[in-house]
Amino acid sequence: MNIAPTAALAAVLATCLCGCQQRPDAADPDREAASTIDTDDGEAIAPPSDAPASRSFRCDEILVASRIDTDGGPLALSLSGRRLVLAPEESASGTAYADEQGNRFRFDGDTATLTLHGDPPRTCMPTTQVSPWDAAAARGVRFRAIGQEPGWLLEVGGGDRPTLTAQLDYGERFIEVENAEPRADDDGFEGTATDGTVVRLDIEREACADPMSGEPFEASVRLQVGKRTYAGCGAFLDD
Secondary structure, eight states: OOOOOOOOHHHHHHHHHHOOHHHHOOOOOOOOOOTTTOOOOOOOOOOOOOOEEEEEEEEEEEEEEEEETTTTTOOEEEEEEEEEEEEOOOOOSSSSEEEETSOOEEETTEEOOOETTTOOOEEEEOOOOOOHHHHHHTTOOEEEEETTTTEEEEEOOSSSSEEEEETTTTEEEEETTOOOOOOOOSSSSEEEOOTEEEEEEEOOOOEEEEEOOOOSSSEEEEEEEEEEEEEEEEEEEEO
């Protein structure tokens, strides 16, 4: 499914860039991290007594959706475009889940603690916000990437020759590449934008961290638009 630049998509991209990728000196303690957006249709979370079937949290800069499908079963986490499945483990307090890679999530009443491999623990508070990575996946986006200084956002749709769209330079420029050609030497794409600009997207499946928020991702990205080059991080949403 292609992601044509509909008014709805343009609004989502503009909201994310304008509200999420402010310059570091923006004096707004409640601003969103680079990978989060506000939504009007986020599901309200009722505070449960233990670990409910589904809850959403803000763990510092990361929005996390958690789900348990069966009593005593594993915990599925969705964060930063990734999916983690954690098994139950014994815990002196709260209800905890972990995997062999060192990722751990512990419920403690209304709050929780997220520990990702190699990172310090993050305190998680309940939220009704929906991760833009989950929202993009629901729209059929197959790959999504973000970058900083200047802030930019890219989405690649589905299909063998997908549409690639990007908001660049803090949302001041929009490009669209229809029928992007998959690259033979990596997971990237290339093509010509509707304004005639040559575009090349290089994707490497390696650990990447957002330079402003520190949010971890599964891929590093290099986007070349004409003579301009943008670097950032991204995730495959259809894996």
